[in-house]
Amino acid sequence: MTATPTPRVTIRDVAARAGVSKGAVSLAFNHKPGLSEATRDRIFRAARELGWAPNLTARTLAGSRVDVVGLAVCRPARMLGLEPWYMEFVSGVESVLAEHSCSLLLRLVRSMDEELRVQEAWWRGRQVGGSILVDFQAGDPRVGLVEGLGLPVVAVGHPSLTGGLPSVWTDDATAVTEAVRYLAALGHRRIARVGGAAALGHTAIRTAAFDEAAGALELAGAWQVATDFSGDAGARATRSLLTAAVPDRPTAIVYDNDIMAVAGLSVAAEMGLRVPEDVSLLAWDDSQLCRLTHPTLSAMSHDVHGFGAEVARTLFGVITAEGTAGSHPVPTPVLTPRGSTAPPKV
Amino acid sequence: MTATPTPRVTIRDVAARAGVSKGAVSLAFNHKPGLSEATRDRIFRAARELGWAPNLTARTLAGSRVDVVGLAVCRPARMLGLEPWYMEFVSGVESVLAEHSCSLLLRLVRSMDEELRVQEAWWRGRQVGGSILVDFQAGDPRVGLVEGLGLPVVAVGHPSLTGGLPSVWTDDATAVTEAVRYLAALGHRRIARVGGAAALGHTAIRTAAFDEAAGALELAGAWQVATDFSGDAGARATRSLLTAAVPDRPTAIVYDNDIMAVAGLSVAAEMGLRVPEDVSLLAWDDSQLCRLTHPTLSAMSHDVHGFGAEVARTLFGVITAEGTAGSHPVPTPVLTPRGSTAPPKV
Known part of the structure; x- marks a missing residue:
């Protein structure tokens, strides 16, 4: 019932199957430059098909596990x-x-x-x-x-x-600045950001960049709300931003992830506000969720x-x-x- | 710069802080019956606050790691x-x-x-x-x-x-049967299921249960499509089911997870079909996603x-x-x- 032992596969077999030199296999697995994407893919595919993986252990700090x-x-x-x-x-x-x-x-x-x-x-x-x-x-x-x-x-x-x-x-600061500039270029003068957990360093970087961009663009209104990144927190923050009377309400909201933006979209619908006519929403990260909503979500796309x-x-x-x-x-x-x-x- | 060593915390300290006996702490950490949820929670909270965890190693198979x-x-x-x-x-x-x-x-x-x-x-x-x-x-x-x-x-x-x-x-079979019966009780006679990966055992169990329920209820139409569980595959399957002419089109679709149901909701909107008036959608698993869409998604809820x-x-x-x-x-x-x-x- 256990796996049948197979003859030991070597780097030579992988090179032969991929039609490259042993050196090329080594380059691929060490993630070094000098190979085309196609060659690299062919090598990894050959290794996968043969069930081969490089023995890193031999090359590492004495005795430590590297697998x-x-x-x-x-x-x-x-x-x-x-x-x-x-x-x-x-x-x-x-x-x-x-x-x-x-x-x-x-x-x-x-x-x-x-x-x-x-x-x-x-x-x-x-x-x-x-x-x-x-x-x-x-x-x-x-x-x-x-x-x-x-x-x-x-x-x-x-x-x-x-x-x-x-x-x-x-580079979160540059990305936040681009997001705010884009919304301002569309004509938005009152922009909010629904941010992540305040204690995290990258949240602080985004918060500072948002403030700076809002100041440089002389926005009429700029709001930032900290959350725990959850959809529920994103919904609460959106509800609170959108219940203000019109002159004190943002016309655009940027979110620190996409689950909060999906929640924001749902809150807008629940409040009878049309997206994007009444309020623009901009997500972050851009997982598959952003393409699955209606309307689809504009996003700062990040792989x-x-x-x-x-x-x-x-x-x-x-x-x-x-x-x-x-x-x-x-x-x-x-x-x-x-x-x-x-x-x-x- | 490293963590300051703290005095060693024992099970006695945890029991004292939680206001219970050492035996109760032991029951909680061995997941044995005999404690209320509240007591159990209090014990775990006390342990967390004190940074204490039971030493499982002492009780296990000789020499194996259990952490x-x-x-x-x-x-x-x-x-x-x-x-x-x-x-x-x-x-x-x-x-x-x-x-x-x-x-x-x-x-x-x-x-x-x-x-x-x-x-x-x-x-x-x-x-x-x-x-x-x-x-x-x-x-x-x-x-x-x-x-x-x-x-x-x-x-x-x-x-x-x-x-x-x-x-x-x-118990996937019972859940699938309940899902189909619910849709049939609403009056649906043409029901489809967008399923998961066909090779998986639990998918096969759901597929058989769906067929059996459809037969027992003498549905006029029953369709099943296998996917890879992704939103994109869920969208494709939904599009294919909903493009058939009306008498050959399902009026209700049940999905094997929730990301595919979210995708299905978006496809219905893209095709100008109203949910639930023109087509009913029923999700599975019921993560937070189902409460974030508009309309919210009915689901077979699973913790x-x-x-x-x-x-x-x-x-x-x-x-x-x-x-x-x-x-x-x-x-x-x-x-x-x-x-x-x-x-x-x-």
Whole structure:
């Protein structure tokens, strides 16, 4: 009943099947430049079909496990299931780990202190070859811990928050500015933002950028509301913004994720307001949800799956000490106009 | 910069803070009966506030790690991020693991053979104390592997598929029958089902139950379409069902998850059909999405988060050999009527 053992597959077999050199297979699996997308895909497909994965262990820090990557998340369990961002991010991480036959060690923690203990135990217990660190805050204590331990990590966050750790980030400030400028260019003078959790560093960056853009454009009204990223919180925030009398009501709302924008769309309908005629809504992240609503949601599109994949690739570079990229941003979210944004009624 | 060491917290401290005996704390963490929900909550809250977790290791199979639970998933990485079910399930599992300071080792595999190799390597390498097995198929080879290894597992699937392994499941057949009966009771005589992946055992169970219910009710028309659970596939299936001329068109559609139902709602709007006047839609699982659309979606409500939590609790019982529950179903999905179902126009 167990799997039949198969003859051992080598890098040579993968190269032969893909019609490339062994060196090309090595380039592909080390995520180095010099191969076309098509060749890279052919190599990964050949490896998948043969069930081959590179043996990273041979190349790493003495004795540490590298077939496992750690990720500790400090959010309520319930929230993890409600926020499409996390699952998209994890699926992107897993897509790269799977190419290397690696697993993700996922842990929910209740506090920063618990994450510090968990990361230290994982590394000292040789349970992980490296970790992905998320949700950075100002003065984050993980920076000191990681340096003390020599734990290979990639920090998901802007370099202003991650204290010199190898980092991959999104340029949130530029994206928020573009969102506000777009709505202003449509003629909106009263714009609100339904933001994420106030304690998170990237939320603070977005909040500051929104204020700055609103000031530079001399908007007549600018509101920001902090939430916990849930649809229910997005609905509450939207209801509160839209119940004000007309001159004090925003004509456009930008959301920090897409589940809150979907909730906002529903609140507008419940209040008898037409989207986009009475109020424009702009989502963030742009998972498949934004194309499934009616009207479809305009969004700041961000390839969260690709972001997760890039973080995992960077971590492999750090672990194998072959990474040359160092800290770098992923592509900035771009505006995808759909049916939920339009000029305000005069 | 590292965490300040705190005085060691014991079970006695937790009991004192919660105002209960040490025995009650033990009952709560072993998920045994005999405590009210309120007491149980108070104990978990006290433990959380004190940062205490029971030391399971002392009670387990010699030398195996139990602070890690394995989960291998054979789906494309992209799909994992698109299907709310998985993240809800994982969040439920994590909610119980977090109470025990345990982590989830998550691995995407490309084939059943790869999962067999992964589970064996995890167990022999003492990387997991037990595993959660999902997506059972007829004649599943994991049954033999698990028995051979003595790996503690909980199988997520109906006992007809899981070959005597400790199992936790949903009674899909009863739920499908109830869904069809409800639509028929509203007066619908032409009903379609947009189902999940045909290879999965629970999809086959739903398909058979739908056919049987349609036959017993002598429906004038009954259609079933298999998909990959994605919103795009749900939209395509809906479009194809609703483009038929009226006498060959369903007046009600039931979906195997909620993202496909949201997509179906959008397709109806795009085709100028009113929901529920022209077509009734019934979702499944009922994540927050169903309450965020307009109209809100009627659904077969299923506490997927609670399902994941129950699976994790059962696995702890199996690992510590203290479990008394054995195989058992979780509550059957119940009908939650909202705005997307109504009698058909005569």
